[in-house]
Amino acid sequence: xxxxxxxxxxxxxxxxxxxxxxxxxxxxxxxxxxxxxxxxxxxxxxxxxxxxxxxxxxxxxxxxxxxxxxxxxxxxxxxxxxxxxxxxxxxxxxxxxxxxxxxxxxxxxxxxxxxxxxxxxxxxxxxxxxxxxxxxxxxxxxxxxxxxxxxxxxxxxxxxxxxxxxxxxxxxxxxxxxxxxxxxxxxxxxxxxxxxxxxxxxxxxxxxxxxxxxxxxxxxxxxxxxxxxxxxxxxxxxxxxxxxxxxxxxxxxxxxxxxxxxxxxxxxxxxxxxxxxxxxxxxxxxxxxxxxxxxxxxxxxxxxxxxxxxxxxxxxxxxxxxxxxxxxxxxxxxxxxxxxxxxxxxxxxxxxxxxxxxxxxxxxxxxxxxxxxxxxxxxxxxxxxxxxxxxxxxxxxxxxxxxxxxxxxxxxxxxxxxxxxxxxxxxxxxxxxxxxxxxxxxxxxxxxxxxxxxxxxxxxxxxxxxxxxxxxxxxxxxxxxxxxxxxxxxxxxxxxxxxxxxxxxxxxxxxxxxxxxxxxxxxxxxxxxxxxxxxxxxxxxxxxxxxxxxxxxxxxxxxxxxxxxxxxxxxxxxxxxxxxxxxxxxxxxxxxxxxxxxxxxxxxxxxxxxxxxxxxxxxxxxxxxxxxxxxxxxxxxxxxxxxxxxxxxxxxxxxxxxxxxxxxxxxxxxxxxxxxxxxxxxxxxxxxxxxxxxxxxxxxxxxxxxxxxxxxxxxxx
Amino acid sequence: xxxxxxxxxxxxxxxxxxxxxxxxxxxxxxxxxxxxxxxxxxxxxxxxxxxxxxxxxxxxxxxxxxxxxxxxxxxxxxxxxxxxxxxxxxxxxxxxxxxxxxxxxxxxxxxxxxxxxxxxxxxxxxxxxxxxxxxxxxxxxxxxxxxxxxx
Numbered sequence: 001x002x003x004x005x006x007x008x009x010x011x012x013x014x015x016x017x018x019x020x021x022x023x024x025x026x027x028x029x030x031x032x033x034x035x036x037x038x039x040x041x042x043x044x045x046x047x048x049x050x051x052x053x054x055x056x057x058x059x060x061x062x063x064x065x066x067x068x069x070x071x072x073x074x075x076x077x078x079x080x081x082x083x084x085x086x087x088x089x090x091x092x093x094x095x096x097x098x099x100x101x102x103x104x105x106x107x108x109x110x111x112x113x114x115x116x117x118x119x120x121x122x123x124x125x126x127x128x129x130x131x132x133x134x135x136x137x138x139x140x141x142x143x144x145x146x147x148x149x150x151x152x153x154x155x156x157x158x159x160x161x162x163x164x165x166x167x168x169x170x171x172x173x174x175x176x177x178x179x180x181x182x183x184x185x186x187x188x189x190x191x192x193x194x195x196x197x198x199x200x201x202x203x204x205x206x207x208x209x210x211x212x213x214x215x216x217x218x219x220x221x222x223x224x225x226x227x228x229x230x231x232x233x234x235x236x237x238x239x240x241x242x243x244x245x246x247x248x249x250x251x252x253x254x255x256x257x258x259x260x261x262x263x264x265x266x267x268x269x270x271x272x273x274x275x276x277x278x279x280x281x282x283x284x285x286x287x288x289x290x291x292x293x294x295x296x297x298x299x300x301x302x303x304x305x306x307x308x309x310x311x312x313x314x315x316x317x318x319x320x321x322x323x324x325x326x327x328x329x330x331x332x333x334x335x336x337x338x339x340x341x342x343x344x345x346x347x348x349x350x351x352x353x354x355x356x357x358x359x360x361x362x363x364x365x366x367x368x369x370x371x372x373x374x375x376x377x378x379x380x381x382x383x384x385x386x387x388x389x390x391x392x393x394x395x396x397x398x399x400x401x402x403x404x405x406x407x408x409x410x411x412x413x414x415x416x417x418x419x420x421x422x423x424x425x426x427x428x429x430x431x432x433x434x435x436x437x438x439x440x441x442x443x444x445x446x447x448x449x450x451x452x453x454x455x456x457x458x459x460x461x462x463x464x465x466x467x468x469x470x471x472x473x474x475x476x477x478x479x480x481x482x483x484x485x486x487x488x489x490x491x492x493x494x495x496x497x498x499x500x501x502x503x504x505x506x507x508x509x510x511x512x513x514x515x516x517x518x519x520x521x522x523x524x525x526x527x528x529x530x531x532x533x534x535x536x537x538x539x540x541x542x543x544x545x546x547x548x549x550x551x552x553x554x555x556x557x558x559x560x561x562x563x564x565x566x567x568x569x570x571x572x573x574x575x576x577x578x579x580x581x582x583x584x585x586x587x588x589x590x591x592x593x594x595x596x597x598x599x600x601x602x603x604x605x606x607x608x609x610x611x612x613x614x615x616x617x618x619x620x621x622x623x624x625x626x627x628x629x630x631x632x633x634x635x636x637x638x639x640x641x642x643x644x645x646x647x648x649x650x651x652x653x654x655x656x657x658x659x660x661x662x663x664x665x666x667x668x669x670x671x672x673x674x675x676x677x678x679x680x681x682x683x684x685x686x687x688x689x690x691x692x693x694x695x696x697x698x699x700x701x702x703x704x705x706x707x708x709x710x711x712x713x714x715x716x717x
Numbered sequence: 718x719x720x721x722x723x724x725x726x727x728x729x730x731x732x733x734x735x736x737x738x739x740x741x742x743x744x745x746x747x748x749x750x751x752x753x754x755x756x757x758x759x760x761x762x763x764x765x766x767x768x769x770x771x772x773x774x775x776x777x778x779x780x781x782x783x784x785x786x787x788x789x790x791x792x793x794x795x796x797x798x799x800x801x802x803x804x805x806x807x808x809x810x811x812x813x814x815x816x817x818x819x820x821x822x823x824x825x826x827x828x829x830x831x832x833x834x835x836x837x838x839x840x841x842x843x844x845x846x847x848x849x850x851x852x853x854x855x856x857x858x859x860x861x862x863x864x865x866x867x868x
Contacts, residue, residue, distance in 0.1 A: 109854055166782045201813065204811055206816075216753070250733065251734070343817045625857075626853040629853025651757075651758055651760060652849060665805060
């Protein structure tokens with residue numbers, strides 16, 4: 001079960017937002033000052049569409065764009081039913097308004113969990129269809145014919161078999177007085193003209209010519225620029241700082257001190273950074289000041305045998321172990337990871353006595369507004385969040401710590417101030433994916449297939465802090481996602497040994513969430529069992545997946561495209577990993593070469609994915625490649641360490657990520673499907689770490705159980 | 718002392734310390750925000766601009782060293798023949814995702830094409846390895862450079 005799985009969400013009763021069917025389908029005009037002056041109101045059949053008398057139609061985007069292509073996908077859904085071309089629309093970020101723009105599956109204005117397309121697929125098509133029905137009705141009434149004698153195409157209503165035509169812009173006044181349709185029939189997928197066809201991204205031109213505006217590009221009138229040093233030690237504070245060296249730097253206006261940080265405000269960020277570098281800040285490291293990596297790892301190891309809360313319990317694992325033995329046990333260890341989005345954390349805030357404006361790129365609009373309200377003490381309606389494009393999210397911008405910090409600083413600054421974190425601050429004050437360990441215990445039957453599977457999940461509970469409704473009896477449901485495996489194993493038990501990061505070290509959501517956490521131990525574990533049984537790992541999985549036709553079909557397609565049945569020369573190997581989550585089914589096969597020197601190279605990665613009804617196949621390919629490269633960085637390099645109660649690494653030199661020359665060819669094959677759409681932004685990530693490890697095992701006989709992959713010596717055993 | 722900058726053919730007199738990196742002068746003082754900040758130590762390439770026709774990491778280039786030299790940023794790179802080709806290929810292949818690193822990628826790719834009209838995979842690796850993309854658009858960057866080179 002996935003985080004935010006639709007059924008789970010409904011069952012847990014926090015589906016508090018708009019329903020799928022009726023959301024926002026009310027006549028409502030959002031006053032547009034310019035248009036109002038001109039005397040012509042745009043027609044807004046709902047919160048997502050505004051049709052002006054002339055020019056392009058505006059689509060308002062309920063989810064935020066961080067690279068995943070959702071702006072284009074949402075526009076495609078609206079355009080499909082409104083009957084307009086993608087060249088006839090412009091896009092607008094939604095304001096903070098959870099009543100109108102909440103993701104129907106989440107009940108809040110959140111972009112995450114690969115839930116945007118899944119959440120709005122029906123809602124957007126119905127919004128488009130409602131607008132079209134009203135425009136057609138208005139034209140039909142004007143012409144004195146039945147709406148059935150009219151059709152809509154390319155932004156106009158056309159009389160079928162007649163000669164009359166009317167552009168949408170000429171119908172807006174009449175359409176506004178038509179009744180909002182209550183029953184909105186939708187096209188069958190077989191009639192789609194936009195959905196499912198490759199479309200160019202609508203945000204490409206501005207991202208190619210430099211005019212795209214990210215949060216970091218906000219420049220409100222009178223803005224000043226701040227650089228920030230946050231206490232490097234978890235929960236540490238500023239003890240003392242002499243402001244003079246910073247104030248001596250040309251362009252520096254002010255040194256702002258808050259409990260946990262010092263900021264230098266200047267007339268450009270360069271001067272602010274120079275001023276900050278000139279300061280000698282005396283930090284009080286607090287109680288965590290002596291914490292070291294070895295201790296954190298020792299505590300995790302200790303937690304493996306500690307207390308755990310039960311989750312899945314099927315069959316009788318204890319009995320199966322007694323009957324079938326021997327028991328095979330593997331412990332997998334995953335490191336601390338950062339998000340390292342290319343756009344470092346930043347936030348621009350203007351605090352006034354009567355209100356507050358925030359310019360930022362955030363995945364979580366309502367909490368962004370709440371954060372600024374909490375710091376300023378202003379009522380929510382006095383805080384305006386101006387959302388922007390996000391220079392990467394990956395879960396980092398699901399937290400609002402950066403908005404809280406910037407607002408604290410802005411309270412001490414006249415006029416708006418832009419707080420830009422250095423890369424070092426970004427890496428040393430992330431909401432980390434913390435250490436996660438897994439202990440897998442299994443027994444095999446006479447046929448070599450597993451008869452029992454135990455999986456103890458050791459790590460923190462992000463949901464306890466971030467979304468408590470997604471915990472049950474102390475068990476973090478996201479942390480447990482997929483821990484029981486998708487495989488047909490008669491006796492299965494999973495449990496959760498909660499073990500938190502040290503106080504003050506924030507942990508958060510990381511691309512692929514629970515799936516990225518559990519698929520490595522599951523897919524390596526099953527591969528190890530296949531090896532013990534002496535069965536080909538593809539065949540082994542096939543025998544365990546008869547009950548999962550979609551996952552099996554993805555596996556078979558990947559195997560065919562990867563040429564699984566063709567032998568590889570010595571030193572090469574292929575490894576499989578499957579991922580079933582986010583409503584999608586992915587199979588990944590990595591092919592590696594391990595040289596005589598023990599170094600390895602990823603030759604290619606083949607991925608087959610069934611994500612249900614595809615919205616934009618071009619985006620599916622891009623997102624799988626994206627997920628793979630993100631997973632590759634983590635598998636090869638991802639490891640944050642702690643010394644003196646502080647994160648050691650600070651930039652791309654000591655916390656490297658994959659570059660173009662390390663990126664193998666990544667093939668993406670789509671399994672055609674008419675099932676409801678699944679998510680695609682995350683399902684490419686979880687399989688990378690296990691498929692590489694399984695491929696290395698195939699090439700060398702060496703089984704790695706710790707990430708990142710130790711590349712120092714993989715010589716064959 | 719003010720420095721005279723020529724950016725995209727326009728002149729600016731900027732009154733900042735000479736050791737302030739060009740990046741911040743472009744973004745904050747002049748207001749050309751297409752050039753991005755990524756790492757501050759020339760490790761990621763997001764801040765790449767052309768000075769005297771050569772690609773430089775503006776996050777570490779002191780503004781004093783860019784004075785009196787022509788500076789070209791993403792906002793005007795489309796006016797060069799190679800920049801125009803690269804941008805057209807970027808649109809055709811639909812390279813971008815979040816887009817944040819793409820200004821720098823395009824500036825690096827344009828500089829590559831200006832000195833090497835038919836780059837091999839190894840040539841692309843050698844130059845483009847300086848530009849990080851966390852969205853993993855690398856396969857499409859490679860394809861777009863090859864397409865731009867073809868014409």
